[in-house]
């Protein structure tokens with residue numbers, strides 16, 4: 001065969017451009033891609049060798065070798081796997097997003113063979129990630145089988161590739177990367193070592209590299225080249241629980257968590273059935289020390305693997321944010337990772353894995369609370385904020401999370417905690433609500449006048465001193481059909497006269513109220529007459545169970561805007577206020593003439609309570625409109 005030059009198809013060129021420039025956030029993962037391809041290739045030939053021994057008998061010392069050549073700026077990754085012939089190279093390497101692995105698996109399905117190799121990845125584009133660091137890539141490969149001819153493929157990743165005969169004698173594939181000037185660090189032993197440790201440590205086959213080491217006595221030192229294995233090849237999570245010692249779990253926990261302490265609880269299980277994955281989760285004993293101050297906590301501390309190859313660290317799709325304290329790994333074999341491993345955003349399988357993991361974690365904690373209460377109390381002291389965050393955000397599992405929440409109460413000594421189930425058990429049958437009171441500290445709460453009548457009746461009130469408590473409870477309407485009620489909040493008491501007057505005003509201003517509601521629209525729940533204002537024209541009021549303006553501001557300040565706990569409030573209008581009277585007058589003459597005033601009423605109510613106006617420039621414009629009329 002003379003050298004043939006072939007063009008990539010247009011859409012392939014575009015796709016390649018995307019891969020090289022934007023697909024991967026960390027260039028070093030090309031090592032992971034190539035190593036996992038090599039591992040796949042070994043799995044394939046090993047599998048074929050089961051029925052056709054001649055394919056593997058001359059060489060079954062499975063190995064992936066990395067060679068860095070600093071003089072020539074090349075990095076070579078070679079394997080003694082299945083290799084490729086010309087057709088396979090054109091089909092697999094010359095065609096992006098056409099996964100040979102997938103086709104191979106398809107074939108195996110029909111064979112109904114239980115001895116299927118553990119194949120890594122069905123990604124289709126992984127190989128091309130090497131063009132992130134290389135300006136030329138050579139693939140020198142020989143397929144398993146007596147009559148197969150070796151072939152050399154070469155490309156600069158720009159639009160075409162060449163193919164020619166090769167004199168490679170041994171089975172397998174050798175991929176040589178001509179490293180770009182700016183990525184020369186990938187020729188460094190320690191960079192390679194770290195990347196393998198980080199991404200491919202648990203690959204089953206040895207990943208080896210020749211390293212230079214000095215040997216001998218002081219005056220007789222020799223530099224020798226030694227082959228070293230870079231990966232530990234141990235996937236602790238894939239072993240059965242009985243095979244792993246406490247020390248091994250602990251060592252692995254420390255390795256992934258950078259925690260010096262022991263794990264508080266270990267959850268290690270394999271999900272089988274419609275969903276197959278293995279999870280090894282650790283609940284730490286202590287919150288991580290924020291020694292340097294202000295390092296933001298990651299949204300997750302779980303690593304996602306597909307058949308032992310790390311796809312993503314701190315994968316925030318595996319557990320909800322409130323469970324970010326949990327460390328560990330999830331290894332799945334049925335994740336369809338099509339284009340990118342880092343774009344698993346809305347993946348249905350990941351969602352299912354997540355809901356399975358959450359249930360497991362919650363049931364473990366509930367068991368701990370029931371069976372090892374002291375241990376649970378220690379855990380609660382460290383992580384109660386996370387659970388309370390879960391109470392407010394995890395609607396699906398609210399019942400279970402509620403079981404884990406504890407508070408002080410008028411019935412407990414300072415510092416002692418009680419659960420909601422306990423509260424319910426002790427309360428008289430005819431008690432309608434779960435009462436609570438929020439305050440700065442226990443001492444202040446204990447002497448609060450609001451408690452007097454409750455103490456008198458022997459009615460227990462939950463006492464909350466953590467700012468997060470109110471926030472968490474706001475979004476929980478009830479526990480076991482009993483509503484929560486803050487004892488210093490609630491409907492305004494009205495005298496008979498006040499009530500009558502309000503009714504009268506309501507009838508009189510009915511059309512105006514409706515118009516204001518129509519103008520402001522969905523931002524508010526309703527517009528009604530108030531009896532609680534004297535000097536102001538309007539105010540926003542939350543429902544009994546609604547979130548207070550203060551709470552909403554806290555939420556917004558932590559960036560939870562637009563989350564389901566943002567509640568609509570009611571605009572209350574003071575009918576005796578001069579401006580309301582004036583607006584009413586205008587309204588009587590021109591039903592459409594009060595639009596700006598209605599919006600101003602709403603905006604100034606927001607300003608008065610310290611909230612932000614949605615559209616400040618529109619607000620300013622309206623004010624100026626009014627001033628201009630003077």
Ligand code: ADP
Nearest residue numbers: 037041092099100101122123124125126127173
């Ligand atoms: P994927 O591995 O997801 O299929 P890649 O782009 O990484 O996608 O590789 C494309 C195909 O090229 C693989 O499916 C495989 O058939 C072939 N291939 C890649 N590397 C090797 C290798 N080292 N040995 C044999 N075949 C390989």
